[in-house]
Amino acid sequence: MQPHERLTDAIRQANSSGKTALVPFITAGYPKTETFISQLRAIAAVGDVVEIGVPFSDPMADGMTIQRSSHMAIANGVSLRWILNQLDQHGADISTPLVFMSYLNPLLAFGYEELAKRASKAGVCGFIVPDLPYEECAELRVTLEAQGIALIQLVTPATPPERLKLLTSASGGFVYAVTITGITGGGLPSDLADYLDRVSAVSPLPVCAGFGIRRAEDVSKVGQHAAGAIVGSALVEVLEAGGDPATYLRSLRPE
Amino acid sequence: MQPHERLTDAIRQANSSGKTALVPFITAGYPKTETFISQLRAIAAVGDVVEIGVPFSDPMADGMTIQRSSHMAIANGVSLRWILNQLDQHGADISTPLVFMSYLNPLLAFGYEELAKRASKAGVCGFIVPDLPYEECAELRVTLEAQGIALIQLVTPATPPERLKLLTSASGGFVYAVTITGITGGGLPSDLADYLDRVSAVSPLPVCAGFGIRRAEDVSKVGQHAAGAIVGSALVEVLEAGGDPATYLRSLRPE
Amino acid sequence: MKSVLPAMDKEALLAADIAGELPDARGRFGPFGGRYIPETLVPAFDRLEQGARKFLPDPEFQASFQRELREWVGRPTALSFAPRLSKKWGAEVWIKREDLAHTGAHKINNAIGQALLAVKLGARRVIAETGAGQHGVASAAACARVGLPCRVYMGAIDMERQAPNVDRMLRLGAEVIPVKTGDQTLRAAIDEAMREWVSDPEGTYYLLGSAVGPHPYPWLVRELQAVIGQEAREQMMRQAGGLPDVAFACVGGGSNAIGLFYPLLGDAGIELIGVEAGGTGDGLGQNAATLATGTPGVLQGCYTMILQDDDGQVQETHSVSAGLDYSGVGPEHAMLQAVGRVSYVTATDDEALDALEEVCAEEGILTALETAHAYAAARRWAKANPGKRILIGNSGRGDKDMPTLSKFPPKGRK
């Protein structure tokens, strides 16, 4: 299986066992660098796909929680290279497919070619790049695809129909449906169902909804109209508060 | 004798007895209104002519001392009318000729006609108006002259020769030779002698020098080239300090 | 002098002023004006007057003055149509933008003109007084531009309420002398500058900042400020398609007002309205409404309308705007009031503050507190006279007023 297929597959597997796929997000090396791998492992044991946030100095699409975690992680010395090294050294046993969420500049600075190779080696199956719209993504996409890695496209409630088709078919692994026209950290909108139905209807790939998912109700609501639920700020806040991520994540998808 | 002649006469009398005429200046009602008449009397006993300052809110040609005395006197309730009333009531016995030194606006507000009559009645023989240059003085001069009162002209070291002739011949009572191109309260300049000789040479009236005269040497220096010495700020400072004005004035002209 | 008033021929005086025949040889606008100065300053004033009479009409001097106005001051200043105020007021409102002139007010027209004159007269240094600080800043800038040292006298109270301008003067290389005597505002600063001048009348040029004081200042300042009205008149014809029905300007000493009004005097169809500081009320000491409530007298070298008590003592004034906080007014205004050509009204502190907020909110122009008085009166007039074309002299910008305004937070208009 190609890395991007592992993503699609993991989500479909969850669905076929009657569950909404759960895609937890953590900022790498936050709150502490020492606990990164152990937390990742704990989260990967519950989640179907795990999103790892590469911290960036200018997280312009993120709310307060992820901004804070991002700045602190940088201060802790976290970098893309550090994350890859950690995965190389300690992550071989993690079988849950991983996705990197990163703003573009750290990827550019790393160099696309080397990035694709190192990512593939580290078990990274996809990239989410919130400041890289489709029009600018060709070079990165091609380079990643050469390693079988997905460049996951985001769609939003304001995305017009043709563009929705374009983005869902250009995506890899899954489609990231932003639930709100806003930054991370807010709540869920009321017309969510319609929107997710619209996306799912045109998407050849499973659709995971993100932004504003915090509680079991959110996951179950999302699950009725999408394949998966991405949980970001809420999980980061649990980690900040010293809570147990696995317990929290399990509470989101009660049996 | 006309009031203006009394001025000329008093100065000439001092000179003919071998003395430099002494013209002390006080701000009316400063430091206190209650002591105005008694101080005036004490000063008049030593001075040959006494200059009474009518306080004004904007004493633009005066230094710090006289500004201060002027503002305080106004605050004490002193006005031109008050001064005239005081002289009417308590000054009949003062035989030393008096001169009012006043900025123009209080005189204007009083009204020239009434002013001239009241001044004459109160024993005022002349007016010095520091902000009334010759070109603007006709109306006041004519009105005062109708009562025999002098409008005393000022000349300065910078006054050009023809103007010196004009001003000295237009003056009444005496000529006020400003010793310095400055405001009241400073010291005496070095080229004083020449200047006073120049003024005395063209003046048909006795010349009194004023501004910066504080000590016996000043009076004697001035006395070699002018008929009289006007003592203003220095005397006001003595009064402020609670000193005896007569003692101070006598010290300026030791026998 | 008072006796001259009733006898004067109003029409003849106005005609003479329009014809450029005033002030007369004695520096008079009818009964007003003149030169009430210490004898020490007579030679200096003679030099100044002769110099001004010689250089002002001199083509070479005019060329350099006009060049500085154009290239350095940034003239012509814009004439702005105010669409939103117009709508709110039910009028057609035009604004002459002296706030856009270098250093932020009309004061610079006069300052650079006199600074050039100071050079011509061989001055070694310049002194100036300032109230709102605008004239101080303008003088400091103009002196730097022509290369003369500059010392500015400023009332201690004004230094506090117009602190930004103090800093600007210092940056522009001027020396600022706090005046702690008298009322510690503009009047005391003028007195103090005069005293300084008396002490060195030869090498010093006194750069007076408004159309007040002894002759030739009221005339000199008017001549240097008349560019405001000349431009505005021409711009109204071109941009508005015709002259205004009425023109408003705030009046402290009266320099921006005379600058705007003088070139419009001959247009009989234009109503001219000067706006004084109504302060907190009508009582003596509560305002600076010299023309509206004063009486004739001599203040700081000039026979004009002043605020005084029965004894002729000049009274302290109150205005929220330092630049209007003055007990006297230019003698030409006194005459224009006496002959009935210009009317003078007041706007209170509160009205001015409210108008300032309105002009900010509607037109995005942070006007000076002084200027805000003109807007307040114009608004009142517009409501009573719907559908008219109104010209307002926007004498300066309000940046300098920030310390004062911080005490009066915006009320919120929406």
Place this chain on the structure above:
Amino acid sequence: MKSVLPAMDKEALLAADIAGELPDARGRFGPFGGRYIPETLVPAFDRLEQGARKFLPDPEFQASFQRELREWVGRPTALSFAPRLSKKWGAEVWIKREDLAHTGAHKINNAIGQALLAVKLGARRVIAETGAGQHGVASAAACARVGLPCRVYMGAIDMERQAPNVDRMLRLGAEVIPVKTGDQTLRAAIDEAMREWVSDPEGTYYLLGSAVGPHPYPWLVRELQAVIGQEAREQMMRQAGGLPDVAFACVGGGSNAIGLFYPLLGDAGIELIGVEAGGTGDGLGQNAATLATGTPGVLQGCYTMILQDDDGQVQETHSVSAGLDYSGVGPEHAMLQAVGRVSYVTATDDEALDALEEVCAEEGILTALETAHAYAAARRWAKANPGKRILIGNSGRGDKDMPTLSKFPPKGRK
């Protein structure tokens, strides 16, 4: 993307820029520029770009823009000859006076242009970021003028050092939001404004203040600022009798510089020099010299030169002037540097402060701290190239810098 650099044809790129063909359809100036934005904003950017492409060339829009520039902003701004600086520097120095524009800097050209566009695009409200506060003030004023509510994001550090401008924004009716995240200066303010926009892309117009950010801003801002260079070119011909040998402008985001340079690009005889903030030294974090010391990368939506570490983390900057204190720069400058048409140099904090004092003392112009960097570099150049004709873009006035300047008292020059 990096790979595009070596391959580009420098001459062809420059020719295309001069011919008005850049940015290309994808918003690129050669390799630089582009549009790196969250998907949420794509429709908003599409609307913005279509709107800008439709309205900018529209005669009716242009007429109202030009009218606002002329009547409200006060354009053309003056071109001043600087006689005393010329003498001191051994050069012929001319100054383009954007400090005389309404609100005190070139920023207003862009602000009023975009505010008019916002109205055309049916925006319900405007948001803006600001560094020095000049763009915030300009946006507040422009929004009042066109009748839209305005909210300004400003770094907490900048709010402190440019306090006078905060007060002015509030007076002009804007809401000012302190940004306490990130570096608490301009970069953080842009991030925060972007976030706000993401949360309401429909009704909000984001009025960006410099020639930076995602396409179409660098192009839009250049088009609105090019009036500076157009006027200056024409004024040089008329007033100086010919074009300058060299032109200087300070570069923060690069809007005043591109406004001045763009219309001069085709005049091959004019050397063009952009001046960045050299801060306190050459080390990363000690300056804001993006072009002089940076590397290519994507910051705030645009591929350009930025100050970053090896991991691609954007670095904090230092400059005594808030308006230059930015880790990125407009993409057109990155291209103009790469093709060799414009050179970019630095001036340190100390050099800028010294130049500010000199311009005050010699010409009576209190220039902005940002602008002072251009003077500092021009002076250095003049000493090395005697007898040349120099044009300096005087991007703004220094009133806003008073709180900062109070920490650096004048050294005294005479």
